[in-house]
Amino acid sequence: MITTMAGTGACPECGAATVSIREALPWCAGCEWNLDGYDRARQQPELGWSWIDRRTYRLAARLTRQQYATLVGRPLASTGWGVADALTVGVSLLLLVGVLALAVTGVWLLFAYPFPNFAVMVGLALIGLAAALRPRFGRVPADVEVLTRAEAPELHALVEEVASRIGAPVPHVLGVNADVNAYATAVGLRRRRLLCLGLPLWGALDGPARVALLGHELGHFVNGDVRRGPLTQPALTMLGSAADLFRPVPGTHGAGLVVLIGEWLGRMVSWTLSRVLFVGHLTLAATALRGSQRAEYLADEMSARAAGTTGATRLLDVMLRTDSVALAVRQGARGGHGPEAWRAGTARSLAAAADRLPLLRQLSVREETSLFATHPPAGLRHRMLTARSWQDPAVVLTEARTERIDAELTRHYERAGRIVAWEG
Template sequence: MVSLHGAEPWCAACGNGLERFDPEENEVIGWRWLDRGLYSLAFRETHEEFELLANRPVPAKGPAGTRIGVLAISVALHLTVLACLVGGLWLCVQDFPSFWLLPGGILVLIAIELRPRFGRMQGKAVTRSEAPALYALVDRVAAAVGAPPPHAIVVDEDFNASAGTVGIRRRRVLTLGLPLWGALDPQGRVALLGHELGHFVNGDVRRTLLTQPVYTTLPAVMHFLSPSRGSGAEGIVSWLGGWVWRVVAAALRWVVQVAWLTLLRLAQRDAQRAEYLADSMAATVAGSDAALRVLDVLQLDEPVLVELRRAARRKESASVWPALAARAVADAADTMPLRRQLSIRADVSLTASHPPTALRSRLLGTRPPLGAEVPLDAHTAGLIEAELATRYENCVRSLALQ
């Protein structure tokens, strides 16, 4: 039996013990018996999906039943919101003013809170005129994976990257976190682009016009209905109003949580399939080795970030980041197998947007090795670095303060 970072021990040879529920790492609802059941379900289905895809190419779309189920629930929720709005307005105007104004107003407020949220672009985009080499590379990678190019590229200071559509007009936005982007070698950056742009064409059931607002709205509503709302009031009237609100909010929160967990349960395996497909696209455009290196850096996000912060405090430029990340990966070589195994326990959840990084690496490792369809030469990489020089300087200053 082995252990790492004080975790419950498991068998390194067979993985027995990795399925143990950790109430601190795997909490979803807050009721231990329910969280334990949700974790067991997620753990089982995560491994079933991995075993299924390990023996065949990743399909472009998930099962039709899953898509129909998620779409049906999403449409039903949208219609419920519309019914609350129409019904509330109708009650408000009945014999105005009358008793019906109160329930009508409540229904209207519920409809407003449950309104579809289509997202918005976070941060200021880098324009094509500011970064022509970066946009040219993104265009090349998008063409290689068969995806439409993004309408905008945003660069921020998170150790992350993402791609999605925002607004009613469904504008495609690619977001690159400079600490992650800068920590990768040139071909690793191509792999990162291949994965993120793959989200535009990987058939993820959660990203359609009808379903995406539901997956973003329900968590926001649950936060709004959290128990902390209405606390701290003074006076009997205020206390009574707060108590009534907490009772109503608790009932509504459970309704929303059931709908949310149902949607997560339906879409989890398809969401994992979509992520595995995006990884396959990353390996196709950048080469298998580059895609695996990206996953290693993501697996070691905290140690890599520690190295970047130390470099920033030493006033070193971002040009040293790839070497620092490579050193962090090399230093963790002895413990990497255990880190990967432990992530299978820690990163499994119905609410997780990705399958565990360890399973993503393992699945790529089962495929025949691929060469790079989109090589990134040192000259072009240097041009992109120069285009982002000011952003890098700001990011270095930010990391130095962390």
């Protein structure tokens, strides 16, 4: 429901009536006064203290707006490493050297002194710590069903066509799962490219939006996203792992005074180390994710290059309403219907919300702003695409081809539909 507030709800900047949707803090739809206001009732707490959350939100809002203003007037090309990327890589290398030093020191202590010796215990502890802090490069998730070319030749061909049109490499692994989402990532030490399509989302999209989704996700393989680089993974994961490792555990009960004092001192040291490491992790994440958000804008550009501006913006509008997509899929699956019904339900939902979409895009600018957000707000992404030169689609997915692709995925659609139906 949209509420338009007049009188006392007039915008102090331009005098227009303010608006509100979903009971959000009112703002001006014209000049966007108060759109960057901190809405405590609806904003997800991040650090746990409201006064800190308010200040970090304001900083994030300023950085997000500045980044948009910087990028909107120039070509969205991958320009290599920026200052934040270089800092992230530098910290990653230092962390890797530190973990290696722990392991080497631990091995040396095992053999440097005659056994038994207290140094052996210290050596084992250092080796265990190095093993716990080692970088994780991921693997194909267990919920991903890998699609071979023999099983889904039409889908593989479409992925290759889109990749060719936008100048991106094809994924090594193409898979599907039951999420209302899609993602592209790199797994393993060799950084094998993985593209995963969430079938509830894929099945609910029309042809242009499907091409846009592929263009966006494949664009992540060429847009310099720091989250996917082997030299940046340690900075984004290792300090967080260390903070968890040093988190205090509950003490014993009924022990003597000396033991209780020792446990209290140990918990204080552990808590301090854990908090310091966690703050370091948050600082690095907030720094690195500026580059990640820039990479999302470039991926959107790739999306528009593949599907045209119309297809790319339609995809963003669908992603604004993933709850409606999930509802359409759930209702269709419970009625025994497949992706045709999912697409029809999603289309009806978008049509019914047509008058609210501009406000939903604006509201996303407030509610999706965070120092730790991997994506810019959907409203700014939509605005970025429409502010740039209009693009016609390079790849057109016909109804006949869509039907052939869906036929290849019938068994997987049925499984995804059951999962979504049960989750409701």
